[in-house]
Amino acid sequence: MPISGPALRLLPLALAAMLLSAECHAQWRISPRVDLRETYSDNVGLQNSADARSSFVSEADPGISITKVGPRLKVSADAGWRLYSYSNNDAPNLRNSERHYSGAVQATVVDQLLFVDANATGSRQAVSAFGPVSNNTFSNTNRTDVSTWRISPYLRHRFGSTADMSLRYMRDSVDSGVGGYGSSRASTRSADLNSGTAFDTLGWNLSYYHQDLSERLDNVGTVPTLANDSMSENTSAGLRWRLIRRLALTASVGYDKYEYPTLGEATSGRSWLGGFIWTPSTRTSVQASFGRRYFGKTGSLVSSYRTQRSIWNLNYSDAVTTTRSQFVLPSAIDTAAMLDSLFAASIPDAVQRQQAVQAYIAAAGLPPTLANSINYLSNRYIRIQRLQGAAIFRGPRSNLTFSVFNEKRLALSSQESDSALLLGQLASLNDDTSQRGATANLDYQLSPRSNAYGALSLSRVHSLSADFSSNNSEMRLGLNHRFAKRMQGSVELRHTRGRQNLVNSDTYRENALVATLSVVY
Numbered sequence: 001m002p003i004s005g006p007a008l009r010l011l012p013l014a015l016a017a018m019l020l021s022a023e024c025h026a027q028w029r030i031s032p033r034v035d036l037r038e039t040y041s042d043n044v045g046l047q048n049s050a051d052a053r054s055s056f057v058s059e060a061d062p063g064i065s066i067t068k069v070g071p072r073l074k075v076s077a078d079a080g081w082r083l084y085s086y087s088n089n090d091a092p093n094l095r096n097s098e099r100h101y102s103g104a105v106q107a108t109v110v111d112q113l114l115f116v117d118a119n120a121t122g123s124r125q126a127v128s129a130f131g132p133v134s135n136n137t138f139s140n141t142n143r144t145d146v147s148t149w150r151i152s153p154y155l156r157h158r159f160g161s162t163a164d165m166s167l168r169y170m171r172d173s174v175d176s177g178v179g180g181y182g183s184s185r186a187s188t189r190s191a192d193l194n195s196g197t198a199f200d201t202l203g204w205n206l207s208y209y210h211q212d213l214s215e216r217l218d219n220v221g222t223v224p225t226l227a228n229d230s231m232s233e234n235t236s237a238g239l240r241w242r243l244i245r246r247l248a249l250t251a252s253v254g255y256d257k258y259e260y261p262t263l264g265e266a267t268s269g270r271s272w273l274g275g276f277i278w279t280p281s282t283r284t285s286v287q288a289s290f291g292r293r294y295f296g297k298t299g300s301l302v303s304s305y306r307t308q309r310s311i312w313n314l315n316y317s318d319a320v321t322t323t324r325s326q327f328v329l330p331s332a333i334d335t336a337a338m339l340d341s342l343f344a345a346s347i348p349d350a351v352q353r354q355q356a357v358q359a360y361i362a363a364a365g366l367p368p369t370l371a372n373s374i375n376y377l378s379n380r381y382i383r384i385q386r387l388q389g390a391a392i393f394r395g396p397r398s399n400l401t402f403s404v405f406n407e408k409r410l411a412l413s414s415q416e417s418d419s420a421l422l423l424g425q426l427a428s429l430n431d432d433t434s435q436r437g438a439t440a441n442l443d444y445q446l447s448p449r450s451n452a453y454g455a456l457s458l459s460r461v462h463s464l465s466a467d468f469s470s471n472n473s474e475m476r477l478g479l480n481h482r483f484a485k486r487m488q489g490s491v492e493l494r495h496t497r498g499r500q501n502l503v504n505s506d507t508y509r510e511n512a513l514v515a516t517l518s519v520v521y
Helices: 005-020 323-328 335-343 350-364 415-422
Strands: 028-041 055-069 073-086 097-110 114-126 143-159 163-176 183-195 202-217 230-244 247-259 268-281 284-293 296-306 310-321 382-394 398-411 432-447 450-463 468-484 487-499 507-520
Touching (some): 055 350, 163 323, 230 268, 247 284, 268 296, 310 335, 335 382
Antiparallel strands (some): 028 055, 028 507, 073 097, 097 114, 114 143, 143 163, 163 183, 230 247, 247 268, 284 296, 398 432, 432 450, 450 468, 487 507
């Protein structure tokens, strides 16, 4: 069900009215901050050994975070602006500043009827999977700025105990400064109708999804180039049969239709899936399916297990998607979400728990997502088969976070979509790739105000079509100390190595010592 332009323009006014209400003013937390950081790097630009340059880097990172958890409005936002100064101005591929932000809003406009989700991000992303990937934020090597936004109003209605209906419209955007990738806009419409509580033994569902995608490849020659517009559409109908209280069988049939440039391969066809849902306890859940779609055999797995001191996740997905879709709606395991489940028993209040989770992520040096592959730039439709798992263990004084992933990306649309992006590089580089990796983070509480942490990340990327590989590793060791309620400092030692570029077999290594002072107002 499409929503008109005027209706979309009224949504910010509805959100503003909610912000002015007395209810929404409660439970806001606004936290300005400033991070001052001094880094010594023996390869500040992540170059090969012959071109490596050392430098001290002075960094100021003022920022602000805003959170609000209420019955009608939930807001989580963070923004900062990093400013860099170098002792060695001759080092190549460095930047003077960087803006980064992320924000998400969930709003109830009309109770039990109209809702709005929205988010926006601005961050640095890898241009290619075969290049430097590091926590070094000031190097431009293999990095570009990518900004996204998404707004999604949707309707929900319950037909008594018979059925639940959901109608959603989504408008999103992805922008990049890389020639040959440029910017894209998408409009998505979806509808879902699911059986209600009256159908306890035999449930059913109907779903429809349609997306129109328009891309513009900026910075190619002197005139912006329009890429081929594309479309995707999926319909399905499913049944759920509850055999016993905690076990149900599932089945679905549907039809997939895609429009993207190919060399004659099928882009549409019937689909079917069969599987089960098993919830032996409130702490354990397994949902699996297997079947066939137009591109071949397929399946999925979503499983989780929780104990008093640990959380386990194991997921498998097989889907047709695009690089831009991965930017708009990442599929990696969210670190904060897993920790939120782990802290729920000890911190019942949602606002306090969110603050505790963010403080722990910062103190332990954890990444925002776990089991994450490199989402490199590509204009092509791809089939992603991803197996990923993560576990968090919480001890009396130590915590361990572990994640693994194994992913295969198979290009479905033609190479021509990436010709302007790859230019003189290997034309078949993005045809088919595989990635696998593992990360581990361990932190230990030395005292009520101090903790030590260590992190190890290993990954390997292989082009199946070009027989080209890249290995990356990073190790970090650090100490955190809280000097006062609003001030803390840290010292970190970082060692990184990997492939430097696509042209030859050059590698890079970086050793860095980082000292940080953080003040939250």
